[in-house]
Amino acid sequence: MQKKEISKAVINRLPRYYRYLGDLLEKDVVRISSKELSERMKVTASQIRQDLNNFGGFGQQGYGYNVEYLHSEIGKILGLDRKYHMIIIGAGNLGQALANYADFDKKGFFVKAIFDINPNLIGSQIRGIEVKSMDELEDYLISNKVDIAAITVPKTKAPGIASDLARLGVKGIWNFAPTDLNLPKDVTVENVHLIDSLMKLSYRLSEKDEE
Amino acid sequence: MQKKEISKAVINRLPRYYRYLGDLLEKDVVRISSKELSERMKVTASQIRQDLNNFGGFGQQGYGYNVEYLHSEIGKILGLDRKYHMIIIGAGNLGQALANYADFDKKGFFVKAIFDINPNLIGSQIRGIEVKSMDELEDYLISNKVDIAAITVPKTKAPGIASDLARLGVKGIWNFAPTDLNLPKDVTVENVHLIDSLMKLSYRLSEKDEE
DNA sequence: ATCGTCCTGTGATAAAATAAACAACAGTAT
DNA sequence: ATACTGTTGTTTATTTTATCACAGGACGAT
Numbered sequence: 001m002q003k004k005e006i007s008k009a010v011i012n013r014l015p016r017y018y019r020y021l022g023d024l025l026e027k028d029v030v031r032i033s034s035k036e037l038s039e040r041m042k043v044t045a046s047q048i049r050q051d052l053n054n055f056g057g058f059g060q061q062g063y064g065y066n067v068e069y070l071h072s073e074i075g076k077i078l079g080l081d082r083k084y085h086m087i088i089i090g091a092g093n094l095g096q097a098l099a100n101y102a103d104f105d106k107k108g109f110f111v112k113a114i115f116d117i118n119p120n121l122i123g124s125q126i127r128g129i130e131v132k133s134m135d136e137l138e139d140y141l142i143s144n145k146v147d148i149a150a151i152t153v154p155k156t157k158a159p160g161i162a163s164d165l166a167r168l169g170v171k172g173i174w175n176f177a178p179t180d181l182n183l184p185k186d187v188t189v190e191n192v193h194l195i196d197s198l199m200k201l202s203y204r205l206s207e208k209d210e211e
Numbered sequence: 212m213q214k215k216e217i218s219k220a221v222i223n224r225l226p227r228y229y230r231y232l233g234d235l236l237e238k239d240v241v242r243i244s245s246k247e248l249s250e251r252m253k254v255t256a257s258q259i260r261q262d263l264n265n266f267g268g269f270g271q272q273g274y275g276y277n278v279e280y281l282h283s284e285i286g287k288i289l290g291l292d293r294k295y296h297m298i299i300i301g302a303g304n305l306g307q308a309l310a311n312y313a314d315f316d317k318k319g320f321f322v323k324a325i326f327d328i329n330p331n332l333i334g335s336q337i338r339g340i341e342v343k344s345m346d347e348l349e350d351y352l353i354s355n356k357v358d359i360a361a362i363t364v365p366k367t368k369a370p371g372i373a374s375d376l377a378r379l380g381v382k383g384i385w386n387f388a389p390t391d392l393n394l395p396k397d398v399t400v401e402n403v404h405l406i407d408s409l410m411k412l413s414y415r416l417s418e419k420d421e422e
Numbered sequence: 423a424t425c426g427t428c429c430t431g432t433g434a435t436a437a438a439a440t441a442a443a444c445a446a447c448a449g450t451a452t
Numbered sequence: 453a454t455a456c457t458g459t460t461g462t463t464t465a466t467t468t469t470a471t472c473a474c475a476g477g478a479c480g481a482t
Contacts, residue, residue, distance in 0.1 A: 019407070188412060201359065203222055
């Protein structure tokens with residue numbers, strides 16, 4: 001159906017549009033033009049219009065866009081109109097931070113279990129979510145359709161665990177380990193490389209220092 | 212000195228090159244060609260060569276690149292040859308996770324203090340780093356040159372805190388709050404929007420479902 | 423109702439990013 | 453030595469992305 005390939009750059013911008021529209025919605029803003037939105041978001045109006053028109057015409061000439069409608073439509077595009085069964089592998093600080101982040105629930109991402117190898121953690125609960133042993137992972141994946149697994153384990157263990165997850169049918173991996181995962185192409189990997197992000201910041205700081 | 216503007220896309224790739232070269236270094240690989248690196252990293256060899264040549268010729272015809280040298284040079288480009296005084300604002304789970312992440316130290320990012328408003332946390336230590344009261348922040352910034360502040364506070368508080376930090380001379384902000392910060396342009400902001408990342412994953416999962 | 427203004431959707435244009443191509447040169451084998 | 457192979461740095465071509473420009477439709481004022 002959706003014939004034309006949507007560029008990655010467009011997809012990167014969509015969540016940001018969604019966030020801004022959500023903010024406007026909270027402020028009870030009813031309508032907004034691409035021009036006004038562009039000024040707030042520091043992008044060109046043309047880009048907003050063109051990005052949106054990859055998916056259809058959501059606006060109206062002489063009026064602009066209805067904030068609630070556009071927000072909802074972008075949500076649908078992003079797949080936020082469904083629910084995701086999510087698990088977290090690794091109950092370290094980062095894993096716990098993710099488990100505690102209630103905002104994910106609101107967007108349809110439900111963390112149902114956390115897995116770890118640390119006996120001190122196994123059996124405990126984080127925000128009502130049970131920490132299970134890694135030994136239980138396989139059984140869990142067999143009896144539950146897990147959509148997304150967040151990986152927050154050390155770099156060395158990540159590739160092996162990711163392969164296991166892929167083998168057992170997990171199609172979405174949210175990878176926080178500072179390494180790239182090579183998985184079959186039916187598995188979607190989204191990386192969050194914090195150290196890369198910090199290095200980018202460091203680059204830009206150094207660059208400015210040289211001026 | 213550095214006349215030509217380096218594109219953002221190039222900067223995004225540098226940390227990844229750096230990571231791969233670090234891995235090769237650990238495996239005692241001495242030399243590598245752009246072709247071999249391109250195969251491992253799933254990019255074109257041409258792109259690697261072109262990216263690197265923005266900064267100078269690090270390789271040798273008929274030989275390739277010396278891994279250690281190239282790693283070190285990219286490190287310099289990224290500003291990893293200096294030390295950064297870093298603080299964390301917000302000692303919640305994410306703040307604690309960052310404080311506990313020892314790898315930052317290795318790259319020259321030293322977390323020296325954490326600030327929070329929670330009286331139960333103030334005075335405690337995380338990996339030897341003291342949690343201080345937000346009331347002490349201003350004094351701390353006056354008596355210490357802070358290079359980078361990581362913001363891990365709720366969305367509503369982030370913009371105000373960021374402005375304070377900017378006013379008090381912090382030039383680098385690592386922002387984990389799910390909102391964009393509008394700061395003077397001498398302040399560099401690097402955003403880590405986890406929810407955006409998750410939405411991108413969700414988009415790609417939904418997209419595949421439709422096939 | 424009519425006119426003028428506003429603003430979208432989209433086709434044309436410009437700019438930027440990526441990939442391909444290749445000359446030149448170092449290393450290696452014969 | 454000499455020729456061959458491999459691989460860079462860089463130029464050129466191609467593709468992709470972003471911006472500009474505008475026709476035409478919708479709204480609101482009069």
